[in-house]
Amino acid sequence: MNNSLLIVLIASGVAYGTPLLYAALGELLAERSGVLNLGVEGMMLVGAVMGFWTVQRLHATTGVALVAAIAVAAVAGAMMAAIHAFLVITLRASQIVSGLALTIFAGVYGLSSYLGNNLNLADQPARHSFSAVFPSSMQKWPIVGPIVFGQNVLVYVSWACVVAISLYLSRTRPGLNLRAVGESPAAADTMGINVTAYRYVHTIAGGAFAGIGGATVTLAITPQWVDGITYGAGWIAIALVIFAFWRPELCLVGAYFFGALEALAPQLQARNIQLGPTVLWTSSLPYVMTILVLVVVSSGTARRRLGAPSALGNAYVREER
């Protein structure tokens, strides 16, 4: 039963969806403060390479090495996001241009390639990687075994993050302030909320999440480093936030849906099932879905109806005349 296509797809959807989930949660935090970050892909790639570098070079026990790797990846992503924050919040540069520039700067043939190749990280197996935490007997339980108990610790931490961010947004004062900053910075400013500080903090935290998402790819899913290893997951994450109406719990559902789409092609191939003339179209499904979502929601009115923060993409200037 646990080998049926559906169960395997859900279980690997959860695994493959976890990097997307981290990146999407980070993007959600930034966008809720009114900052659109198109640099997620670049931040994931930098997080991926820095996390992998840490486990290869740090001589420590598996646990310590992995925790350190995640921390390094988070810091790397946060530093990239700090550049974005400075450009768009302090200097009020275009958020779209700055984000695209960061992705190009960090992407394939950019910073992440340079780091990975220069530090000789390519074509090596990871010395430490995340693996399932529950005993294998539990993983054999029907249905919940592979889906719930067959996962690594990063999956469980991401669930905690979803719950924490959801409560943060709906039940806490900083969360309320954050939503106000993203909806109406002028109102927030009048009420004494520091718009700049809220935007900086949440954009940088968002970058850290993207970095962790990248490290999840190189340390848990495919424990190795190759150039451009995230394969556009950052872009999917941006679409995912819209798809999820800017709500963390829906990000989880969406991430696992896209994760399952990603797992579809290899699973079908493994089972010698051929849908259509070529396998190409099944493996391109996540990207096609991403484009469709972005096309549907790219009109301003549609975004507003879906619940986009009203001030998303706009710099805030107080004394304007």
Add this chain to the structure above:
Amino acid sequence: MADAATIAVSMRGITKRFPGVVANDRVDFEAAVGEVHALLGENGAGKTTLSHVLTGLYRADEGHISLYGKPVRFTAPREAIDAGVCMVHQQFRLVERFTVAENLVLGDRRGAGRSFRIDPSAVESQVRELGERYRLPVDPHARIWQLSVGEQQRVEILNALYQNAKVLILDEPTSVLTPDEADTLFETLRQMAGEGRTVIFISHKLHEVMAVSDRITVLRAGRLVGTVRTADATLQSLASLMVGHDIETRRRSRGAQPVGPEVLTVEDLWADGDRGTAALKGVSLTVREGEIVAVAGVAGNGQRELAEAITGLRPCRKGTIRVGDELLDHADPRTSFDAGIGYVPEDRLGTGVAPNLPISMNLELRSFRNNSFGPLLRLRRMRANAEEAIERFEIKTSGPQMQTAQLSGGNLQKVVIAREFSSGKLTVLVAASPTRGLDVAAVETVHSYLLDAAESGTAVLLLSEDLDEILALNDRILVMYEGRLSEVQNRDSLEEISLRMAGSADGLDAAR
């Protein structure tokens, strides 16, 4: 009347400069405890700037402020709020997607609101209690975007009361209210003053200022003209203080009822607003040759959508629009214009002109096809036409090559009017809030042009939120409420217009 103990706000020698303008020039202002103090002046006289300096939104370049005798220097609105100075802005500072309660909690720095965990339901009883006491009823669960503009204003005032405001500043609060709602607001303001608060009421409408205030400070062109007791003032004396000279007003003379044929006929028109909900719900109207039909109503009841539908900017779901015998079915702006419909839009800088182009180009936006040689524009002829228009419409500018965005509001409106008047036959003119934000002299000029247009046989449809304008220029008055029109029977009855604006005119129509 005010000795040191009772002075709430004192501003001395306030100067605030913006690039190229001095918005406040050594202004002195004083308001006492327990009074409603009106700040009167034309648009651009510096009233809003002065209040923004008081609330910490702007920092004064020179001058001193003291509250209850203690010098203060606010660098952010929050500091002013903590000191008890709250402002109800013209553009509300509310988070549209939040509920009323959430908006109140947002600014709360005391008690329940200060804790890390928040519970908006905790303030609900307080909202209800304050609402009852000050006649400001509002549902704490409602989201701001679901409320009418008048209700949103109540939320702003409730918020100030909830913050324990001792000094409340209201910037043009009646511009979004029906006359009845304005009267209720005045009662609330008097009640607040009676409790020892200070209310500063900013307005350019003389009769309102006379109705609600104890004292009046008049500003003109950024300078203080004087402070008078309301009891000693008359409408005439205030008007001359405010404008600095006498103004000759032209009104539509009665009995000039035109008998020409119907030129613009709109039947059962339905159209959607920007949010996708129906904004026009079966609108029918006719305008005859040489007639001015004025459409009154509180902003946001479908006036903008009506103007856009008639001028071909907004698609219609159902219904017909005719100019003469020509049916404009699913028209686009160009077909509408070719049929003779001119348009003076509400947002003159955004919709009326291309702000970065020179004046000569903007004057030719409608007729450049006649001034071209194949794909090439005949620039010299366009410039000559522009010079002619500048002279005829008395546009104050350094020349036809000046960037249009640099014009003042009144001159900008003249550019729009000049273009619509001189670009071809003008059978119908749709004018939406044509004098909003203009000074008194410019208002008179614009009114003159509208009257001239009507006299030369153009059918004028005037949409306005300004009742004075509606009363001065009309042959018939229609009132728009929630996407429907009703005709005012007695054009002198402010009461009837007000009832219709509030949507409670059923009794009037049933009684007939």
